[in-house]
Amino acid sequence: MDEFALIRRYFEPLGRPRPEVRLGIGDDAALLALPPGSELCITTDTLVAGRHFAADAAAADVGWKALAVNLSDLAAMGAAPLAYTLALTLPEADETWLQGLAAGLDELAAQHDLALIGGDTTRGPLSLTLTAFGAVPAGRALRRQGAREGDLVCVTGTLGDAALALQLGAQAPPALRQRLHRPQPRLAAGQALRELASAGLDLSDGLAGDLAHLCRASGVGASVRADLLPTSAAFAAAAPAARHLALQVQGGDDYELCLTLPPERVEAATAACGLPLTVIGRITREPGVRFCTAAGEILPLAPHGYRHFT
């Protein structure tokens, strides 16, 4: 099967019709029209075999996650997703693997009516780069900047599940494995909270490092109560107590949203979010992110979350 046949068989069927997609797969480039009054929101993320997923990971999980991590960035901006492109580098055209990849991509794409509108297929060490496109009302995107002293720091869902699943490997219970391999981008929450939150981002590298990015962009700091971090039942049952904090704030791969809210908007945000939304701390004038106990004792942490090239 050559490159063109492969695209026709596995990827053209993922080109879902949408009014914004004026031209999809099959020409030199794709054409996208934006809803009036919108800006286009663009994000790109690469997953490399052996680094972002195991070489023997289920292809459908790889497809799902590659799309999910990109959609999570759109969610963090409060954008409504429209479409995506896929640049796929493969050592060989393994049809079973390609079928699984396409199925995983389309399973998540179907939930949001997203169209695959183009891409590239090359031979080489296995990796995927997706670029995702969304629309957001002009000037209304949720940014990392904008958090102010006194705002409350909130997160959607629960933290640490994916990091624990990664650590437990084959021993991880299904609920945790699902969180690692099939993260649900918080798109509806991002759109619902866009007009309420003062700032926001998605949690991909761990709360400690990601919240520090938000704080630097906003010129503020944050104080977070470790005892308030939202915890799933599966995490509570399986995580060694001594590892709770590290897994929940430095583990990464949560793909939850972290938002800052003026206190008077927390009730409206909780009602609008559609997911558990937990207040975990507050924004401070003092820079830096501190994790502390209910009694105010500051807890020691390694300096940052996962980074490439350190």
Next chain:
Amino acid sequence: MDEFALIRRYFEPLGRPRPEVRLGIGDDAALLALPPGSELCITTDTLVAGRHFAADAAAADVGWKALAVNLSDLAAMGAAPLAYTLALTLPEADETWLQGLAAGLDELAAQHDLALIGGDTTRGPLSLTLTAFGAVPAGRALRRQGAREGDLVCVTGTLGDAALALQLGAQAPPALRQRLHRPQPRLAAGQALRELASAGLDLSDGLAGDLAHLCRASGVGASVRADLLPTSAAFAAAAPAARHLALQVQGGDDYELCLTLPPERVEAATAACGLPLTVIGRITREPGVRFCTAAGEILPLAPHGYRHFT
């Protein structure tokens, strides 16, 4: 140097201000506004080390070419380029190499006032995936479909130079090496000919295969005169006569435009193009692409140009 420092040092400076770029590098996603009445034109291409460029290629050439091949797709649609994203996978953070890459990218980007608006940096086997964005008046993009029987087939520039440079390696004269490593995307020509041509695409895999794509999309065929193929002086001097046709129609990497024009528009197109524009054949009702002599004798060719996974 960690991932974030690397982005700040080498890539943030490539974020050229443009009115369409509402938000560039540094948040969860970028924001792009479109000129009124436009559609967004999107293309993505991956370059893998050892396949699309030699592992020891000059980093600046790699950067230039990675952007050029994407811009060539925008040129083929008649789009005006706006911005691009860069997903870079690197085995290690080699600063000399990164500096070269950034310089090569920006050298070409500066010619078109293009902004780098986002990306991702991951560790793994060396490859780059760029996604380029352009604007085209709504409904006016140049497509692969639209060619009609009797239209003339034209190409910009000359053919075969890059393929010959690849074959000659270190022996290739500078003019040919330049064509291989520093292709000039035909952006002005694409925009100038958008309203005149009936169909078009860019030549990346070789005229034989690429023109066959255009013909299939248009439901037609083509007859091309081998003796009319535009040839550079450097190519004529260095290519073995027996290899001319194969290099010019199957070699690939030309990054010229191939357009079809109603005969009465050829004069206007030649005047508007800003580059040599050569009539090389005509569109036929009979499907398939045939290369023939001035006397009409059909020349034998291998069935297609370069493809992955064959």
